[in-house]
Amino acid sequence: MTFEYAPAPESARVDIAPSYGLFIDGEFREASDGTAFPTVSPASEEVLADVARAGAEDVDAAVRAARAAFGPWSALPGTERAKYLFRIARLVQERSRELAVLETMDNGKPIRESRDTDLPQVAAHFFYYAGWADKLRHAGFGPDPRPVGVAGQVIPWNFPLLMLAWKVAPALAAGNTVVLKPAETTPLSALFFADICRQAQLPPGVVNIVTGDGRTGAELVAHPGIDKVAFTGSTEVGREIARTVAGTGKRLTLELGGKAxxxxxxxxxxxxxxxxxxxxxxxxxxxxxxxxxxxxxxxxxxxxxxxxxxxxxxxxxxxxxxxxxxxxxxxxxxxxxxxxxxxxxxxxxxxxxxxxxxxxxxxxxxxxxxxxxxxxxxxxxxxxxxxxxxxxxxxxxxxxxxxxxxxxxxxxxxxxxxxxxxxxxxxxxxxxxxxxxxxxNTFNRFDPASPFGGYKESGYGREGGRHGLEAYLAGPDDRPGERHGEEEDGRAS
CATH class of the missing domain: 3.40.309.10 (Aldehyde Dehydrogenase; Chain A, domain 2)
Structure with a gap:
């Protein structure tokens, strides 16, 4: 016997603005050339909003903002950085219903998954890495680990907000600053996260978000002011990124395809x-x-x-x-x-x-x-x-x-x-x-304390757990930002 189900629509609503800019140095701004692209609901093909498309000038501005913020942010005691991460985690929890609806509208995934899986995991990752912020010397990566510098992070469209949390949380806990590029088809939750960063009073420039297509991601990966690249996406694009950063001294972690x-x-x-x-x-x-x-x-x-x-x-x-x-x-x-x-x-x-x-x-x-x-x-x-x-x-x-x-x-x-x-x-x-x-005897079970990553064409490096900190930490002999001739005020020379 088959039971019919009456519709049970999610009653929560989310206010989506007609257009969104880039989030650079704590403020939203239009793209330097004024270009934008639509983000579409895959369930209805309805345009949800127009989003700024970042060009080379915008990416450079975001990297410079992150470089300027790196000195003060990395100098904060771990306990102080942890406070910001805890605030972000609590704000994600407070706004979880709104964010779940937004994620479902922009991505197409069922609201039950956004609500019951994605958002709890997002908050859990920020809580988890907040706990690590003042314990980095006990993470097993040397007695005096230092942040690497400015991280360029490119995330996919399948888990937009969760992949953001996987990358941003350990980077900030370790004392790095971030320029993040969300997927072209799912940029909205990252832009809402930018507002959460402002609510949490995160210092300007610590997190910057540049939206756009593959060209924007390529500009970010190739920018000389980036110290570490983190990418989740297809194996084909992962290969291109590996070729781009080869010989530059940039750190690289790749989480790519699978055929489990x-x-x-x-x-x-x-x-x-x-x-x-x-x-x-x-x-x-x-x-x-x-x-x-x-x-x-x-x-x-x-x-x-x-x-x-x-x-x-x-x-x-x-x-x-x-x-x-x-x-x-x-x-x-x-x-x-x-x-x-x-x-x-x-x-x-x-x-x-x-x-x-x-x-x-x-x-x-x-x-x-x-x-x-x-x-x-x-x-x-x-x-x-x-x-x-x-x-x-x-x-x-x-x-x-x-x-x-x-x-x-x-x-x-x-x-x-x-x-x-x-x-x-x-x-x-x-x-x-x-x-x-x-x-x-289970599948698709995740925990912020457990590392995730693959072998062969599935990439290299780990995200999550203690292991997820490693790519964002330098040894005691490495001076943060040294590749860029960092001045005392934190700007690249």
Whole structure:
């Protein structure tokens, strides 16, 4: 029996201005050349606001503001920096309902995920790193660690505010200043965060936000006044950034794509595994770098598991992201929807069997029904390439050794999942999987105290936990800002 759900729209409202400027040196300003671009709601294709597009002159102004603020900010005792981070965390909590609605409108993800996952994690990261601000000498990176300088940070569109928190919180706790470039399709929550920084009375120039497309990000990465680059996004762009910073002395951390294997052994609790599989690939419409997009299931339980999985997929509700009943929201952009469709069509053309539950999609916006492919081999594109959408490829295995070999047969190495009742099997498989994060009998679980990052084409460096501080700290022999001939007043010469 199928139950029908009456709409349960989110009652909170958010005031979005017709246009937004760049946030530089504590103030909003228009782009130097006056150009702007629209940000669109993926669920309705409605223009939400016009946002300034930063050019080279604007990026330079933001970096100079961050350089000027670096001296005073880094000189503050850790306990004082912690106070600002605590204020930001509390303001995020106070404004969490507003921010959740904004994130859902701009990104397309269900309001339940924005409200119950993203925003609590954002606040938790600022609380966590506030606790580290006065304990840096105990982080394990030397007896007298110093901040690196000005951090240029480029974040993606799948978790706009959460990725901001992952990068900004450890940078500020360590005494660095920041120039952040949000994704072109989801700039609004970063601009609202700028207002939170002003509410928290963060000194001007400590956090600067420049909006724009890939050209803006390239200007920021290449700017000679940047000491450390942090990027989360596609492997292709990550390669370009690595080439740009090579030989410059800039520090670099990259968190890139993934093609995670979710391994189900024959002794796994299948009902629990089905929930983990659904969460692993359909959470946030599959717009997750560590999504469990490859399901490896032991042959003896394949039929039983797939029957249960199809029943569960048939209950997923696709539609208005602001409806609290919605499980799968809108695809973030027309460009991403086209890529998902192209790869799904390639899967069919290469002989895999496609299945999706009956699903009536809205007439406007960008939508893709939850989709399952069986009969997939390791040669299929859908088993090799990151789809970044709600598409699951199913492969089978007979032995644990075969499962690990297939899981590791990927250019990526960001995450993996293991489903079994045997603790010894969990430890055996986890020690052999080439993935930065391995979940056991769960998936997509995060904690600010736990590091996250990958191997191979999934990037390098870690974010979160004590490890997330390392890239923002210099040793006692490194003088902060030394590459730029920093003057006593904090300006670059």
């Amino acid at each position: 294997a979710n391994i189900v052994f024959d002794d796994a609790p299948l009902d629990q595994a089905v929930e983990g599989i659904v969460n692993g690939i359909f959470f946030n419409q599959g717009h997750v770098c560590c999504a469990g997009s490859r399901l490896l299931v032991q042959e003896s339980v394949q039929e039983e598991l797939l029957d249960a999985l199809k029943r569960r997929m048939s209950t997923l509700r696709v539609g208005d992201p602001l409806d609290k009943n919605t499980d799968v929201g809108a695809i973030n952009s027309a460009e991403q929807l086209a890529r998902i469709r192209a790869l799904a069509e390639a899967g069919e053309a290469e002989g895999a069997e496609r299945w999706a539950p009956e699903c009536e999609l809205p007439s406007s916006g960008y939508w893709f029904a939850p989709t399952l492919f069986t009969g997939v081999t390791q040669a299929h594109r859908i088993a090799r390439e990151e789809i970044f959408g709600p598409v699951l490829s199913v492969l089978t295995f007979r032995t644990p050794e075969e499962a690990v070999a297939k899981a590791n047969n990927s250019p990526y190495g960001l995450s993996a999942g293991i489903w079994t009742e045997k603790g010894s099997r969990i430890l055996w498989a986890a020690s052999r999987l080439r993935a930065g994060v391995v979940w056991a």
